[in-house]
Amino acid sequence: MAPRSTQHTRRPVFRLLAAFAAVSAAGGVLSAGLVVPAVAATGSLTSEGVDIFNELPADLGDKTLSEASTILYADNTPMAKVYDQNRSVISFDQIAPVMRDAIVSIEDDRFYSHGAVDVKGIVRALVSNAGGGSTQGASTLTQQFVKNVLVQQAVQQGDSQAAAAAVEADGVDGYARKLREMKLAIGVEKEMSKDDILTGYLNVSYFQNNVYGVEAAAQYYFSTSAANLTLPQAALLAGMVQNPAAYNPVKYPDASVKRRNIVLNRMLELGKIDQATHDAAVAAPVGLNPNPSRQGCLAAGTAAYFCDYVVHVIESDPAFGATPEDRRNLLRRGGLTIKTTLNPVIQNITQKAVNDGVNPGQDVRSAASFVQPGTGQILAMAQDTTYSPDEDQIGVTTLNYNVGQSMGGTAGFQQGSTFKPFTLATWLKSGKSLDSSVSAPSSGNDPFSAFKACGQKLRGGRYQYSNSEGGGNGGAMTVRQATANSVNTAFMSMEKQLDICDITATAQSLGVYKAAPTKNFLTGEKNLDLDQNPSMTLGTNLVYPLEVAGAYAAFAADGNFCKPTAIIEVLDTNGKPLQVPSADCKQVLDVNVARNVTEALRLGWTSGTAKGVGKGVMDGRQVASKTGTTNDSQNVWFAAYTPQMAGAVWVGHHQGVKSLNGARINGKRVGRVFGATIPGPIWANAVGPSLEALNAPKETFTDGTNDGLKTTTVDGKIRVPNVVGRSVSSATSALQAAGFQVSVASGRVQSTSVAAGLVASQSARSAAAGATITITRSSGAPPAPSPTQPAPTQTSEAPGIQLPTDLPSLPSLPQAPTGQ
Incomplete structure (x- = not known):
């Protein structure tokens, strides 16, 4: 009999193993009678596993990716x-076929033939892991897509704990995470085609250096687009997704090339490329042409x-x-x-x-x-x-x-x-x-x-x-x-x-x-x-x-x-x-x-x-x-x-x-x-x-x-228009147009320069707006003196003031400055 502590640890694990069986059955991937031995040992655990499975969410929710x-x-x-x-979301037909083949070959070569989960991988991994062997993974490409989307959702919501939980690998929590991924993967394959899932996976994947998605990766590492990737370039990027930091070609070119060649070997084994194509790609240098996208402005x-x-x-x-x-x-x-x-x-x-x-x-x-x-x-x-x-x-x-x-x-x-x-x-x-x-x-x-x-x-x-x-x-x-x-x-x-x-x-x-x-x-x-x-x-x-x-x-x-x-x-x-x-x-x-x-x-x-x-x-x-x-x-x-x-x-x-x-x-x-x-x-x-x-x-x-x-x-004050010499009607119109009132004097003044009836003088040359301007008409020139009567002269005896003969001239007026 196992020690109590071991039983205490194994019971939740067995529950989860049973749940894995339930998920597999729901996903249509387990044939009748094919169950994990530890699960088959107890009906009650299987029932509990089914309950766990039924309580899990089936909808992945918002799959919108953060995009530059x-x-x-x-x-x-x-x-x-x-x-x-740094991500640019692209469609299936914007991804080079060699890129699609490379990622499927290295990550999930039976992607197009199995369902959301892979029974062979599950059985192998669960038996090994539950029995204390080396930890193994069995994630399909759909499950990896689900995991990456969950991480993105948590990051966008600022939930660091959720982000960590989405990649939890060890112990009971790791099994629970796997179980959730499986059910969500089943839901994803009911609403998305395989091509769409593959596209989503290549858009969400991380390629180091704050580069997300295959389009940004192609631009960053090779200054090209995902549609124009060559076979060696595609194989290098496909190899990175397993461990982007370790296979970063900028920092570790030798490791990245070694990993690239593993991808090429797998493509050769699967018949995706022939020997000559493989050999030429393996012989190619890493061929980086970096176009680093500096953050923001x-x-x-x-x-x-x-x-x-x-x-x-x-x-x-x-x-x-x-x-x-x-x-x-x-x-x-x-x-x-x-x-x-x-x-x-x-x-x-x-x-x-x-x-x-x-x-x-x-x-x-x-x-x-x-x-x-x-x-x-x-x-x-x-x-x-x-x-x-x-x-x-x-x-x-x-x-x-x-x-x-x-x-x-x-x-x-x-x-x-x-x-x-x-x-x-x-x-x-x-x-x-x-x-x-x-x-x-x-x-x-x-x-x-x-x-x-x-x-x-x-x-x-x-x-x-x-x-x-x-x-x-x-x-x-x-x-x-x-x-x-x-x-x-x-x-x-x-x-x-x-x-x-x-x-x-x-x-x-x-x-x-x-x-x-x-x-x-x-x-x-x-x-x-x-x-x-x-x-x-x-x-x-x-x-x-x-x-x-x-x-x-x-x-x-x-x-x-x-x-x-x-x-x-x-x-x-x-x-x-x-x-x-x-x-x-x-x-x-x-x-x-x-x-x-x-x-x-x-x-x-x-x-x-x-x-x-x-x-x-x-x-x-x-x-x-x-x-x-x-x-x-x-x-x-x-x-x-x-x-x-x-x-x-x-x-x-x-x-x-x-x-x-x-x-x-x-x-x-x-x-x-x-x-x-x-x-x-x-x-x-x-x-x-x-x-x-x-x-x-x-x-x-x-x-x-x-x-x-x-x-x-x-x-x-406003300058008053000069209306001297105009008719009364013309002068009145001009003054009123300038905003003044007009008054016509009843008397007239003599003028040698203005004909009788026209305006001979005006009361102001500048005035406040609306002021009244008085205009006076001319009576014509004064009569000429009689030729038989001399003009009067002033004598010392005449009344009035004697004017001096040495009157000084008047000073000239100052000129306005030019402002220079």
Whole structure:
């Protein structure tokens, strides 16, 4: 009699042996009377085994495999793969016949002739194992498929215990696992064909180096597809599945070749290949041509930061799933095909321009984003750093300087004068023209009460400012001149005539918000709204290049703003299109307002702060531009556009407050740095060659008009049209069209230059909107003096005051400054 401890151990095993018999019978693989001897010894154990079998699940459940998602350029060339497991699921006919033969030959040569379980293997293994012999396996290829799917299910659910249980090999637990596999295998063969099971097995199998499935393995080890595998390649991969780590050809080429030849020998024995074919395959070298698929965006090269942005878009947009976890799983396991907007030609040219402007590997940073007007599609996104989580090296980071904090970027950079076009657009929206005059002193120091926000005067101290790039020397200039020369004081004069809330609304309608959320000091809530203060117009808010590029693209598109978008199309693993983030294009500016902004910014390119930038590489193309320089040149910008391409370039330090003036850039000490100094050439060297490479025509802008716009004076009053010499009806129409009331004086005045009945004078040359202008008609020229009566002369005796004969001449009036 066996010892008690042995009986205690064997009883569960015998139960499971009985259950194996039940499974075999259910699977139709045991003939009558063929049972395991130990099971036949007791009817009660057989009954218990049947009960165990009946209680096991029969449905394997979701057999969907974790599959890599592929990110593509706009021309459908691959950019990167994003995955938890590097796998591409393929169909039966996408697998080379030699690969199918090799795996069946070495893993389960009777796969197509037996059922879900193999009775011969079961009997041999159970008797050996139960009797204390060497542990043997008897898994069919279907059972192996089941086991691998169970592991995948557990991994995807984050259940490490279940994953371990799915491969448990020893003791009672190992038998229980085998038993479950068998019943599930029976269920699988009832719903799947043998070819489908074989395909599923080759898709789920692990091939080391985070490579899953035969397609990814063929790509990784041989730079080919599963459909084009040769016999030696197929045999090597088939040999790996037994022990991927031990037969890894990259690390252990000799062991992998030895195992490959075992597979070839078995194929020869089974008649799958002839002797000559076998001998040639055995003589072949390992023949590796590795094409390692680096994880995620590390493989995207110059597009790595854009790739990372695409990942953030998908993981943050509810269109791709209700929760962050759902979205992440869809991206990294769902086998998506993601076609992006990035043009590889423009991207490579832009990256070169950025690197030439600010060489990688130094403290100074540069970033550039380019957007297509009218669509919002991101054409290029580059910066002078290397994308990598290894951030202990200079110029190596995963931070994307082109985007905001919520999308993998930074807290942003002060925008400088590239914000001024938003103030200019607000000026035009208020009905004032580019030809209006504004005060342009050399500096200013205004109380906050000189400014208003949302109809209320601001409260606080004083705001002191001066000019950085442009002129302004105490006189006045037109808004057109002020924009071309980026005159700070002139724009502050404009801001004082506007409402800061309106300027904010204009900027935010064009997609410009803060790069990182801040807390509202009144409500305590966090938001991305721009800070509203007197310094807003001079660009003190923290923004990022992509949103500035998107705003300027709206100017180029006549006021049609499209959110910058990175994705054209997303297909799921079955080729079904998914919803993608919309550019949500909207007409946010009146067409004429946008055209007038462009007209003023074109002067900046031709004769203003950017007049020395990139004329050669732009080859006569029309450009509208704005430079930007913050205090002490800590951040410098260049934002500009042609009709086909808009972009923003930033240069500065990504950490701390440091001036670029006197910095060492590209091995040379620079002097004072402005927006046109470094960012301007980067922009031009990206756009000019890109448009040339694409054979883009030289399109032109449409100028704005003064229709509906008023020309104002320095004090904000509207210039009154000169109606002298017109008829009363014509003068009245002109004044009313300009927004004035009209009064006709009852009296008339003599005029030598205006005919009787026409307007001889008007009461004002400038006035507030809606003011009444009085016009006076001419009575004609005064009568000529009689020829017989001399004209009166003044004598010392005549009453009145004697005028001096030595009256000095009057001084000439001062001229308005040119702003140069």
